Every structure is written in C-alpha cells, then in structure tokens.
Amino acid sequence: MNVFIPSSENADRARLLFNKVLEASPVATDATLILVTHALPDNEIFTRFLASRFRHLILVPKPGSIDDASLRAMSGYSTIATVNKHALRRPGGMVQISQLLRPDGPIVIADMGGYFAEGVDGLASLVDGRVAGVVEDTANGQVRYEGKPVSFPLISIARSPIKAPEDIIVGRIIAFAVRAALKEVGLSLRELDVLVVGFGRIGRSVASDLARSGAEVAVFDIDPLKRAKARACGFATPRKVEALKQAHCIVSATGKKGISAEDLPQLRDGCLLASATSPDDEFGFEQLDGTWQVVRRSATCVSARDELGREIRLVNGGKAANFLYGGAVGPTIFLVHAAILHAISRLLSGRVAVGLQELATAEQQTLSGMWSEVFEHCSGSPLVDGGE
Numbered sequence: 001m002n003v004f005i006p007s008s009e010n011a012d013r014a015r016l017l018f019n020k021v022l023e024a025s026p027v028a029t030d031a032t033l034i035l036v037t038h039a040l041p042d043n044e045i046f047t048r049f050l051a052s053r054f055r056h057l058i059l060v061p062k063p064g065s066i067d068d069a070s071l072r073a074m075s076g077y078s079t080i081a082t083v084n085k086h087a088l089r090r091p092g093g094m095v096q097i098s099q100l101l102r103p104d105g106p107i108v109i110a111d112m113g114g115y116f117a118e119g120v121d122g123l124a125s126l127v128d129g130r131v132a133g134v135v136e137d138t139a140n141g142q143v144r145y146e147g148k149p150v151s152f153p154l155i156s157i158a159r160s161p162i163k164a165p166e167d168i169i170v171g172r173i174i175a176f177a178v179r180a181a182l183k184e185v186g187l188s189l190r191e192l193d194v195l196v197v198g199f200g201r202i203g204r205s206v207a208s209d210l211a212r213s214g215a216e217v218a219v220f221d222i223d224p225l226k227r228a229k230a231r232a233c234g235f236a237t238p239r240k241v242e243a244l245k246q247a248h249c250i251v252s253a254t255g256k257k258g259i260s261a262e263d264l265p266q267l268r269d270g271c272l273l274a275s276a277t278s279p280d281d282e283f284g285f286e287q288l289d290g291t292w293q294v295v296r297r298s299a300t301c302v303s304a305r306d307e308l309g310r311e312i313r314l315v316n317g318g319k320a321a322n323f324l325y326g327g328a329v330g331p332t333i334f335l336v337h338a339a340i341l342h343a344i345s346r347l348l349s350g351r352v353a354v355g356l357q358e359l360a361t362a363e364q365q366t367l368s369g370m371w372s373e374v375f376e377h378c379s380g381s382p383l384v385d386g387g388e
C-alpha cells in the first residue's frame, strides 16, 4: 500500500488544532481511550497526541489499512489490541479487551466501523459500568449501532456536516483510482459507461468526479429519493439490471452489499469493479475465494475469472479503492480527528444523554472555525501526483 506522509508543518498544525480543541473542552486525565484506527501516518499524529493526553490508550488497528512503520510507532506509546471486528463480535472479544484495561477510571470507545456495536453492554458489565460512551466515525458503523437499542451515550459524527469534506475527498480519490486502473489497460473514461451504485455522500462525489472526466455516468440507488436527486444532478437512472449490463466500470458505494451474487451474471466480461468500503460490506458474493481464479495482478487491480468464466477487474483487490493511495485525505482528516476529540471530551464530561446523537451544529461550526484558522493557507488536496 502507498502511504501518504503528512508534512512536518501539517503535523505541527494538527497538534496545534488538537490543543485548541482540548483548551476549549478538557478531558479527564485518568481516562482510558479505546480507539479503532487505521495504522497510517496521518492517524499516527492523532494517536500520538491522544497517548500524551490519556492515561491509557488502547488501539485496535483496522486490518486492511496497516502501514508497518506507523504500527511500530503506535506500539511504542499505546497498547495494541490484536482483535479484528469478527473476534469482537464473539463473546470472548470483550473479555479480551477488558483484560487490557486498568482497574479504574472512565473508559471511552472511539469506534470506526461499529467494531464494538454488539459488545459495549458486555464490556460495561465486565468493567463495573465504567464505559462513559462511544463515538462512531463511519456510516457503516452508525448503522451497526442503530441495529439495536442504544443503552449508553453514543455520539456519531458519520452523518454530520463536519464529515462532508472528508467524504467528498474520499469520493474524488476513488474516482482517481478508477482512472488509474483504466489507464493501466489503455482506456479512457471518455469511451466508457460507468455505473455508480449508491448515491449517498461518497457515491455523489464519485459520480460527479467521473462525469467531469468525461464518462457517461449512470446511477442506481435503492432509495427513489436518491434516484430523483441523481436525475436532478444530470445522471441517468436506469433500472439496475440494464445499468449492470451496460457498464464497463462499476463503483459501489452503499456499505450494504450494493452488488449481490444475483447481479454478477449481468456484468460485462472485463468489467472494472471498485468499492468504497470493505468487500464484505459492499459485495454480496465471495471474491477471490477459490472459486474465482486470479489471472493477473497489477498496480491497481486484481483480475479474476468468476464462475461464469468472465474476467472481472477488482480495483485494489475489492477493498476500498481509495486505500490504493493509503486512504489519505490530506489536512481534512484533522477536522474529523478534532470532532472525535471534542466528542470524547463531551462523553467524559458525563453530560451526554443515553442514546444516539450528533454534535450540535454550533459545536461543528466552532471546530471547523478552529480548523480553518490553523490550516487556512495549506494546500489541501491529497490527490496523488500523476495517474491521470
């Protein structure tokens, strides 16, 4: 995986921002923080800062996004919990986490992807109710928490305006990865039909970016309101089966198995398939599992023959396409980190009600104002050089 290393100037600015956030809303120093994170350089700036402010930091690295050097650095100042989301969903997962915790002090979980959604109550009972609450960062994760009644304070920033800049850039980097994958085989978007499945925050950004590059972009979303919105934005919204047959390239950005096993027979031979999220969330079929025969690996794609003998090119092997470039979104990530830090501080204040909530608009505006002051004169685009 390519990694994006923030400049030392931006690292300094990020620390300045985090200090400003904590000046405005300090955290209890005896707290333990459990943080699910990408083990990547821009996250390392945040985790190092957290380690300096919390008594104990436990990191749960997301397995698909580990940079060895970043993980090594993280292990120098935090406890690394080597459990994946599947293990955390089993009863033993929370026991394993509880064994890493100190015997006293409040605990906050900063989750990314709903890793703890099924286990918070179990963990709370193992630690005498010391779990002060949870902050969730992703849309997928929020959905997991919404799956059952929430009996603890939960702040989600996944759907808040403060996340929108990150989502736009993620969409643009996914589009960038698609262009790079096409370029590898001598194709240009101007010659191709593209289908974007899911017209949410990410899908909208992908569709707009690919259309700007000259592709004929169609959109499918299960929600008729989103289809109407896509039409208003100038995209065709054919029926899914027709759109699948027509597309040379499909980007799925639903987080809810936008491409199912039933969809596969409709795909063109040679179709390029890209995901906005982890393959088990985005694809309702097993790829590269033995029934698919890998025929080629390139810098951007794994090409495989499916059971029907067609070749499908999976951008980044079916994993989130933007992670071809390390998942970096430039300084925008520090705005998200600032929101997480502020949410943690709110949870530790003990003044957050039980149940799911977002940060208030005024809080998001204040944090965005701090971010703008600090990063005002930075060039914000992480879009990788070349590849067009």
Ligand SMILES: NC(=O)c1ccc[n+]([C@@H]2O[C@H](COP(=O)([O-])OP(=O)(O)OC[C@H]3O[C@@H](n4cnc5c(N)ncnc54)[C@H](O)[C@@H]3O)[C@@H](O)[C@H]2O)c1
Pocket: 138, 139, 140, 141, 167, 170, 197, 198, 199, 200, 201, 202, 203, 220, 221, 222, 223, 226, 253, 254, 255, 256, 257, 258, 259, 276, 277, 281, 320, 321, 322, 323, 327
């Ligand atoms: N790769 C990254 O760095 C990154 C960053 C942010 C979010 N994500 C992930 O990308 C995915 C999309 O995020 P978002 O913020 O755009 O979500 P969103 O909820 O805003 O949009 C998802 C859209 O998909 C539609 N949809 C759901 N199931 C569908 C189906 N089966 N077929 C067609 N449409 C369907 C919904 O109606 C919605 O419009 C999520 O899984 C999210 O976690 C990835």
